[in-house]
Amino acid sequence: MKTPSIPATSPQIPLGIDKQTEIDGIGMGVLSDGTPFLNGRGLARLCGVHHSVIQSLGADWSTAKPTVSRIQEILATHGHAYDVPFTAIPDNKTGIVHAWPDAVCLAVLEYYAFDAGANKKDEALMNFRLLAGKALQDFIYTQVGYDPSNHVPIQWKQFHDRMSLVYNAVPAGYFGIFKEIADMVVHLGQSGIHIDSTFVPDGSVGSHWAKHWKSAELENFYGPRIKYDHNYPDYFPQALSNPQESNCYPELALGEFRRWFREVYIGAGKFETYLTTKVKQKALPVSVAQLAISAYTSKPQLKS
Numbered sequence: 690m691k692t693p694s695i696p697a698t699s700p701q702i703p704l705g706i707d708k709q710t711e712i713d714g715i716g717m718g719v720l721s722d723g724t725p726f727l728n729g730r731g732l733a734r735l736c737g738v739h740h741s742v743i744q745s746l747g748a749d750w751s752t753a754k755p756t757v758s759r760i761q762e763i764l765a766t767h768g769h770a771y772d773v774p775f776t777a778i779p780d781n782k783t784g785i786v787h788a789w790p791d792a793v794c795l796a797v798l799e800y801y802a803f804d805a806g807a808n809k810k811d812e813a814l815m816n817f818r819l820l821a822g823k824a825l826q827d828f829i830y831t832q833v834g835y836d837p838s839n840h841v842p843i844q845w846k847q848f849h850d851r852m853s854l855v856y857n858a859v860p861a862g863y864f865g866i867f868k869e870i871a872d873m874v875v876h877l878g879q880s881g882i883h884i885d886s887t888f889v890p891d892g893s894v895g896s897h898w899a900k901h902w903k904s905a906e907l908e909n910f911y912g913p914r915i916k917y918d919h920n921y922p923d924y925f926p927q928a929l930s931n932p933q934e935s936n937c938y939p940e941l942a943l944g945e946f947r948r949w950f951r952e953v954y955i956g957a958g959k960f961e962t963y964l965t966t967k968v969k970q971k972a973l974p975v976s977v978a979q980l981a982i983s984a985y986t987s988k989p990q991l992k993s
Contacts, residue, residue: 705924706778706786707846708833717829718788720776721846723837725829726788729775735794735820736801737812746797747787750774759804763796779924791825848874850922859917863937866898867891867919869946887970889927893963894954899936901949911942 709718715735716728729747733740749757750773764770775789789797798820801813820828830837852871859865870891901907902914918932927933938946954960 704776704778705846706780706788708835709780709786710833712832716786718786718833719829719835720778720788720790724788725791725826725835726775727791727794727829729787729789732789732794732797735812735816736798737810738801738808743789743797747774756800756805760793760796760800763799763804764792767792767796769793769796791829795821795825845878847922847925848878851925854920854922858919859937860915862940863915863917864940864943864946865917865919865935865937866895869943870894870950888967890960890963893959894950895936897954897959898946898949901953902938907942907945911939911945914938 705721707719707721707723709716711717711731713734715731717726717731718728719725727735729743730740733743736743746757746760750771761770769792771790771793774793775787778786778788780786795817798813798817801808801810802817803809803814805813829835851867855865855867859868874890908914914936916934917937919935920931920933921927923931
């Protein structure tokens with residue numbers, strides 16, 4: 690499938706479902722890159738064919754069967770080409786969603802409206818007349834309540850969604866790790882390395898800081914740390930155990946945290962070790978890890 694333009698330094702960012710709904714048996718939604726889609730059953734209903742017909746179309750996409758070839762020709766006349774006609778998206782509620790992008794849906798709809806011979810469908814013709822051009826895109830956006838003008842680019846979506854859940858979650862008088870290292874995450878993002886469900890640096894920072902907190906007996910100086918509910922966006926695998934109890938620390942310790950983070954976590958190589966581990970786990974490409982190390986360790990560090 691033709692994929693959105695994502696910087697080569699961020700191949701780890703997966704597509705997800707931003708919004709979805711079902712209207713009169715037609716499942717539809719918007720992917721995290723802003724692409725409107727129909728699911729397979731929804732596309733079948735729109736075309737007036739059985740769901741198995743759409744399933745077969747997906748299975749035959751790499752063949753030279755006449756139906757597939759004609760639909761691909763229709764796509765080409767509109768400047769589109771897809772290696773696969775849908776994207777399989779994991780969904781916590783329904784399992785796997787086969788998301789057929791609007792351009793493919795319109796080509797399939799046009800085929801069954803005009804080019805399918807004895808298999809032409811009156812429903813396809815009626816719906817094509819209603820939904821040709823940008824009408825299908827606009828229809829899906831309207832039905833799911835999606836405003837493309839306020840769309841968060843996919844490169845930043847996962848950071849944005851995590852930040853929106855934790856921004857006000859920490860009790861007054863305390864600080865949390867994710868919010869405190871946000872400047873690092875933003876700097877990495879500006880360099881092309883974006884957070885996702887496999888790249889969660891606050892987990893590494895939090896673990897090492899907790900060890901330092903205990904070994905240095907910082908509670909005796911700043912008071913006890915407490916727990917708060919930390920939630921991940923529902924499309925993260927970690928969301929299965931929401932809410933998660935995470936530590937937050939007295940604001941009096943913020944200066945010590947920033948010193949430790951600058952001198953120990955970054956300066957003593959713990960961040961580099963975290964990235965190296967992610968490479969070994971195949972969660973990050975070597976090139977991305979090298980870029981992340983270079984991007985952040987070369988950043989001028991201001992003293993607290």
